[in-house]
Amino acid sequence: MTSLPPGAYTSLPPGAYRPANDRWGAFSRVSATLPEGSLVVVDKRVAKLHPSLLPALQARRPHAILQIMGGERAKSFESLEQVLSAGIMLPRSGTLVAIGGGTIGDVCTMAAHLLKRGVRLVQVPTTLLAAVDSSLGGKGAVDVTVNGQVVKNPVGVFHYAEETWLCPELFESLSDTQRREGALEAWKMVASLDAQLFQNYTRRPPSLERLVKDARRLKETVCAQDPYEQQGLRRVLNFGHTFGHVLESVSRFKLSHGDAVGLGMLCALDVGRSLGVTPDKVAARVETALEKGPGVLNRKRTAALLKRAALEDIEALLAADKKTGAAGELRMVLLTDIGVAEVRDVSAPEWRALWPAWTKGVRP
Ligand SMILES: NC(=O)c1ccc[n+]([C@@H]2O[C@H](COP(=O)([O-])OP(=O)(O)OC[C@H]3O[C@@H](n4cnc5c(N)ncnc54)[C@H](O)[C@@H]3O)[C@@H](O)[C@H]2O)c1
Ligand SMILES: [Zn+2]
Structure with missing residues (x-):
């Protein structure tokens, strides 16, 4: 990460892209x-x-x-x-x-x-x-x-x-819960962007400072290539966010953003598996790592939230979400391997097929 003296960027207009300082x-x-x-x-x-x-x-x-x-x-x-x-x-x-x-x-x-x-x-x-x-x-x-x-x-x-x-x-x-929420967002980047780091983390959990430095480096690398999200490269950072945002909304924000993203990653792994994009082994490894590492919440929590919501409300929330494609399909980030993500359009019948398992709180 670059460290620059204060004021070093004054020639750029305020707010314009610059590397993290x-x-x-x-x-x-x-x-x-x-x-x-x-x-x-x-x-x-x-x-x-x-x-x-x-x-x-x-x-x-x-x-x-x-x-x-x-x-x-x-x-x-x-x-x-x-x-x-x-x-x-x-x-x-x-x-x-x-x-x-x-x-x-x-x-x-x-x-x-x-x-x-x-x-x-x-x-x-x-x-x-x-x-x-x-x-x-x-x-x-x-x-x-x-x-x-x-x-x-x-x-x-x-x-x-x-x-x-x-x-x-x-x-x-910060409480343990707040640490978990942050760690889930950091693991999101590690699981979708850096296979080596993923392996290191599963062997030995990182210190808080290490986690912050690694996650910021990964995010900076992505943002530097696509600072205004024009080429779609930054979309990879939305891994877990499509259904994460839905769960956050239907919980009326009782479920924190970080925990919602954690559960949203499990949904994305399920979608990836059912479309044949995410190999079973990869999905299982990531799910286990999220349980043992940052401590993703139980799938029962997803079920409890989705059961209370009407499917039409979920569809409306997804449609209002900026990650929806032109024809109403969901633009989702799916893993093709550990550390490798791909953006895929997912049709309504494709994700709806997982609804029965999600509302039961089981792995489809
Ligand atoms: N801009 C982006 O790129 C981006 C990326 C990810 C998430 N977000 C947004 O970030 C928000 C979630 O962030 P958050 O989890 O930090 O939420 P938050 O700001 O609500 O903080 C969570 C809670 O922690 C408390 N808190 C803050 N600092 C504390 C400290 N040092 N010790 C104890 N308590 C402390 C806050 O008062 C709050 O109650 C969501 O709205 C999400 O959409 C934005
Ligand atoms: Zn987020």
Whole structure:
């Protein structure tokens, strides 16, 4: 991962693609380089759990510090407006710092793109999921409610962070569940992009720092080739997300994003097997690795969620999802081997054939 001095990219417009510029260290040390007059958005819970955070930020004489409660509800037009209002007086050369998990990062990425037609963005991921995935790759989005159902991320932007601060002490307050959620997103990349790493991880589980560094390197390699998702290369990062997003929505977001992606990967393995794209052995190895490694939830959880939902609602959610192809088929990422993924169009009858097994919580 490239490490560049602060401000090294100032010739690029704010938010334009640049390689990830990761700065590892204690928050007090890294934040000492923050330009004065920045707008800071902090997850309220994180500010409470890490009391030294706000004083360190105050010392940098910020434009404002806005505290927002993290969670999927933060990805709303309401919180976007809150951030925009707090930043209305920010100069065009200003900086927006997002300190929190993926939800704070996503809404702040939107705000950084809109404020003054684009200001500098600094991401400070505080969840493992944000560290391994959402704080990298430039995507930001808010959710929209359609016919009473929350649709994930239909409104969004690309706005790349200028810097990302990775402060290990901020991860210390994460629960085992939160670590699992992040680890599942990281394993998503390992299983679909790097066979050697997959093998290493199954032999010896990585440390948290190793996991973050490896996942960020894998994601950066993909984003660098297709920074604005124009060639479809980045789609591979959606492994597990087609049905993951559906499960997240039907649970009314009680099921976390990371856990939903974990179960979504099992669905993608099933689809791949039933189409003859994913060899049985590969699917079995990945499923076992996800159980033993990050600890994917039991298939019974998928069954409990899908049983409660009407098939038409699931179809509507899939149709509203941006990963749907032109003729309504699902554009899914399927594994052809460990570390090798392929994008395939999957017709409705093809995935519906798996519905009986999914609603029973068994492997088809
Ligand atoms: N932009 C992208 O490329 C991208 C990629 C993957 C996921 N996402 C999005 O990210 C979101 C999920 O991210 P998330 O799981 O970080 O969610 P989140 O922001 O809701 O954080 C999860 C919970 O952890 C709490 N939290 C945050 N930091 C903490 C800390 N250090 N210690 C204790 N608690 C802490 C939060 O308050 C929240 O309750 C989803 O909305 C998903 O769509 C975006
Ligand atoms: Zn994800």
